Amino acid sequence: MLMFENLNNNDGVQIKGNVGKSFSVYLEFYLDNDYFPGTSSLDYSLVGGTNFLAALWVAPFVNILAGYAGTKACMLLGSGLISGGLVAASFAREFWQLMITQGIMVGAGMGFLYDSTVPIVSQWFWKKRSFAQGITAGGSGLGGLIFSASISPMIQNISLAWALRIQGIICFVTLFLASTIAIAPLSAEIAGLEELPSLLAIVWIATGPPCFFSEAIALQLRRPDSNRPYLYAQLYAGLSYIASGLSMLELRRIKIGLFARERRLQ
Numbered sequence: 001m002l003m004f005e006n007l008n009n010n011d012g013v014q015i016k017g018n019v020g021k022s023f024s025v026y027l028e029f030y031l032d033n034d035y036f037p038g039t040s041s042l043d044y045s046l047v048g049g050t051n052f053l054a055a056l057w058v059a060p061f062v063n064i065l066a067g068y069a070g071t072k073a074c075m076l077l078g079s080g081l082i083s084g085g086l087v088a089a090s091f092a093r094e095f096w097q098l099m100i101t102q103g104i105m106v107g108a109g110m111g112f113l114y115d116s117t118v119p120i121v122s123q124w125f126w127k128k129r130s131f132a133q134g135i136t137a138g139g140s141g142l143g144g145l146i147f148s149a150s151i152s153p154m155i156q157n158i159s160l161a162w163a164l165r166i167q168g169i170i171c172f173v174t175l176f177l178a179s180t181i182a183i184a185p186l187s188a189e190i191a192g193l194e195e196l197p198s199l200l201a202i203v204w205i206a207t208g209p210p211c212f213f214s215e216a217i218a219l220q221l222r223r224p225d226s227n228r229p230y231l232y233a234q235l236y237a238g239l240s241y242i243a244s245g246l247s248m249l250e251l252r253r254i255k256i257g258l259f260a261r262e263r264r265l266q
Contacts, residue, residue: 022147022167023048023102029155036095043095045219047103052214054107055114062115072179074116079175081109086168090161102164113175120182214240 029035030044066074085105092098125132147167154163221232 022151023051025148025151025155026102026160026164029160035160036098039095041219047099049214050099050103051107051110054104055111058108058111059115062112065112066116071116071120072182074112075179075182076176078109078112078116079172079179081105081112082175083109083168083172085109086164086171090164090168117182 027044027048030039031041062074065077082105085101088105089098089101092101121129121132151163151167154166158166218233218236221236223229223232
């Protein structure tokens with residue numbers, strides 16, 4: 001299960017894996033060292049927002065590719081995008097290059113990986129599916145902790161460029177191995193084909209804009225001169241989770257109603 005720590009995440013609909021979680025370490029370095037002169041903190045935060053947005057908006061392409069080439073093709077493509085994006089970001093000299101590599105490429109790679117692999121584990125279990133998903137989420141949390149704790153020393157002792165390259169190499173090795181050994185059941189259905197367009201529309205509307213602007217909002221809420229500089233950002237994050245939880249409860253109610261209507265029609 002730990003092999004899948006780079007494939008799963010425990011951040012719910014935000015779809016942010018361990019690579020995305022480690023961006024906060026890079027963000028702190030960019031801000032403290034003015035790595036790209038003339039770039040504002042808002043611009044840097046949009047890299048993380050673009051990361052989220054790209055991960056969400058590749059969902060239709062993941063469904064199309066999975067239908068033609070299978071789950072492994074999506075996983076391998078995602079592995080290449082994440083690893084390539086991190087390595088390419090180490091050579092970035094302009095901010096727009098960082099946006100394309102660490103923002104769009106890495107985000108799209110996470111989307112290809114997450115959207116194609118999130119149903120695999122639960123489909124192998126008839127009972128206690130939530131418990132199985134919880135184990136994979138735990139592996140994600142452990143991987144995110146290791147990544148975040150190791151990147152900062154690498155930046156300080158080696159360099160930012162080599163920290164990105166080492167992370168890219170680690171991601172390529174672990175994700176490639178996971179992609180080659182992952183086996184998805186032949187019968188897989190997350191949502192009925194008739195429901196898919198409406199469900200995707202709900203996901204995009206509910207998560208796309210908030211994810212894109214979330215880090216920018218958090219940076220604006222930060223109070224560096226205060227005793228608790230991240231208090232308002234934490235309150236914002238907590239309220240966001242509450243709102244998303246209420247939204248999921250509403251989606252659950254809609255889904256239960258659809259199942260009940262299908263049973264009556266049968």
